[in-house]
Amino acid sequence: MIEINLLPPKERSTLSLLIVPLALIVVGLGLAAFLIVGYVDSLDSAESSRQQLAATEQKQSELQSELQTLGQSEGLHGNAGDMIEALRKLRPDLDALLTELESPLSSGSTLETVKLNEDGSLAWTCSFPGLTEAGAYSVAIQKRSGAGAVFIQSLREQGTQFIGSFQLTPGQTPMKAGNAE
Numbered sequence: 023m024i025e026i027n028l029l030p031p032k033e034r035s036t037l038s039l040l041i042v043p044l045a046l047i048v049v050g051l052g053l054a055a056f057l058i059v060g061y062v063d064s065l066d067s068a069e070s071s072r073q074q075l076a077a078t079e080q081k082q083s084e085l086q087s088e089l090q091t092l093g094q095s096e097g098l099h100g101n102a103g104d105m106i107e108a109l110r111k112l113r114p115d116l117d118a119l120l121t122e123l124e125s126p127l128s129s130g131s132t133l134e135t136v137k138l139n140e141d142g143s144l145a146w147t148c149s150f151p152g153l154t155e156a157g158a159y160s161v162a163i164q165k166r167s168g169a170g171a172v173f174i175q176s177l178r179e180q181g182t183q184f185i186g187s188f189q190l191t192p193g194q195t196p197m198k199a200g201n202a203e
Contacts, residue, residue, distance in 0.1 A: 119144075126162035128155045134185070144190040145175070149183045156186045163188065 123146060124133050130151040137145045150156040156177055164172045175187035 122166065123163070126159050126166065128158060131155050131159065142192055145187065146189075147185055147187045149180075149185055151183060153177075153184060156184050159186070160188070 120133070120136070123136065127133065127148065128150075132149045134147040134149050139145060148156075148159060150159065160172070160174055172188055172190050175189050177184055177186045179185075
């Protein structure tokens with residue numbers, strides 16, 4: 023069967039015929055730009071990671087050479103496992119240290135922070151419900167200090183609690199410390 027269209031032809035605007043291809047081109051260029059920016063960003067990220075890796079490897083080699091130098095100067099000749107084990111023996115027992123610092127605390131008091139300073143001194147803070155507990159802790163920890171002197175660095179009120187900062191300096195006695203200040 024043959025179809026015959028006797029209606030007049032509809033005029034289609036040439037503008038719509040131009041807009042669709044142009045829009046597709048613009049979307050394609052935007053997608054290409056997005057992909058190029060992502061690729062460049064991944065290259066920058068990879069280069070940054072390579073630089074960090076190189077810096078880490080250099081730091082590791084420096085530390086290994088320092089460890090070997092220390093091992094030779096301390097008489098720790100042998101493999102790295104022996105040196106690491108010897109260094110572990112020099113490290114303080116943290117469980118025993120925390121137990122030693124917490125045991126004189128009365129109920130309601132808590133050990134807040136502990137820090138080992140580069141000079142070998144130990145600094146810590148405790149929270150106390152009152153001044154009486156802070157004084158009792160200071161006396162008790164001074165009796166336990168052994169070869170060093172414990173000093174109260176500060177005692178301040180914070181809300182309903184008192185925050186005390188303490189420092190244990192090895193090898194000093196309270197009399198020597200008083201003369202040094």
